Amino acid sequence: MFMDWAFPAAQKEGVYRAIYERRDVRHFVAGSIPEEVLSGIIDAGLAAPSVGYMQPWRFVRIQNPALRESIFQLAQHERQQTAAALGERDEEFLRIKTDGIRECAEVIVVLLCNHRERYIFGRRTMPHMDLASASCAIQNMWLAARAEGIGLGWVSLFDPDELRVLLNAPDDAEPIAVLCLGHVERFNERPLLETAGWDSPRERSDVLMTDQWITAVASHSEKDSL
Numbered sequence: 199m200f201m202d203w204a205f206p207a208a209q210k211e212g213v214y215r216a217i218y219e220r221r222d223v224r225h226f227v228a229g230s231i232p233e234e235v236l237s238g239i240i241d242a243g244l245a246a247p248s249v250g251y252m253q254p255w256r257f258v259r260i261q262n263p264a265l266r267e268s269i270f271q272l273a274q275h276e277r278q279q280t281a282a283a284l285g286e287r288d289e290e291f292l293r294i295k296t297d298g299i300r301e302c303a304e305v306i307v308v309l310l311c312n313h314r315e316r317y318i319f320g321r322r323t324m325p326h327m328d329l330a331s332a333s334c335a336i337q338n339m340w341l342a343a344r345a346e347g348i349g350l351g352w353v354s355l356f357d358p359d360e361l362r363v364l365l366n367a368p369d370d371a372e373p374i375a376v377l378c379l380g381h382v383e384r385f386n387e388r389p390l391l392e393t394a395g396w397d398s399p400r401e402r403s404d405v406l407m408t409d410q411w412i413t414a415v416a417s418h419s420e421k422d423s424l
Contacts, residue, residue, distance in 0.1 A: 216341045219385060223349030226301040226380035235346050236304060239379070242342035248331035250319030253311075255332045258365050260305040268364055269307070269356070269376060270299040276355040298351045302380035307361065308336060312370040329374065336375055349382035 204210065240257060248254060260266050281289075299305060310328055321327050336352065343350040353376040361373040392398055 212345065216344045220340050220344045221385050222390060223351040223382055224298050224390060225382065226298055226349060227383050229303060229381040231303045231348060231379060235348065239339050239342045239346065243335040243339040246331065246335035246338045249327040250321065252328060252331065254328040255335045256309045256311045256371065258307040258309065260307065265364065266299065266305055269305065269361065272356040272360055273299055273353055273376065276357060280355060298378040299353060299376065302378035304379040306377045306379065307365060307373055308332060308375040308377060309367060310372040310374060312368040332374060339377065343379060348379055351378040353378060
């Protein structure tokens with residue numbers, strides 16, 4: 199007889215609700231986040247799994263308005279560069295704003311710390327597992343924020359070297375995310391990139407295989423062209 203370790207039904211519903219209603223938020227309304235709520239969101243990130251228990255994440259809370267504006271300008275510059283690289287989809291891409299850096303209540307930069315090379319366990323053949331671990335921390339924060347009714351957006355439009363200099367971080371620290379947190383008017387029913395027509399979610403049949411890679415199955419892009 200095995201023990202039933204499942205959560206009660208209402209708690210399970212809350213976990214799945216946070217997963218399916220999580221959104222990458224780009225628009226915020228005014229209002230500060232209570233310190234205890236922000237601390238809980240950060241602690242959720244610290245509770246994430248990490249390969250070899252390396253805990254490679256470091257968080258920098260941005261409270262200097264001038265520094266926040268500099269980060270916004272970095273994102274704006276990269277936004278223009280990315281649009282140019284996209285060619286015919288440039289105008290479509292530019293409709294996706296990064297103004298949340300200015301509008302949100304809190305900005306937190308996530309970096310991979312500068313001592314991760316010491317960790318061989320889990321990284322000898324898979325050196326990017328530190329990035330995977332930090333991504334788990336960000337996802338934990340995202341789900342905790344959604345449960346608290348706080349919006350979170352992950353901005354990745356920046357030059358890591360320029361952002362590292364702005365933060366006075368060590369040369370071997372690597373910024374991977376600018377997180378914008380704040381109150382929202384509403385959470386979109388569907389993800390922004392989906393409703394904007396940028397792409398659509400993959401079906402389970404697109405990504406789930408058994409025992410081996412099946413090349414005969416049409417890819418997501420191939421199906422779109424049919």
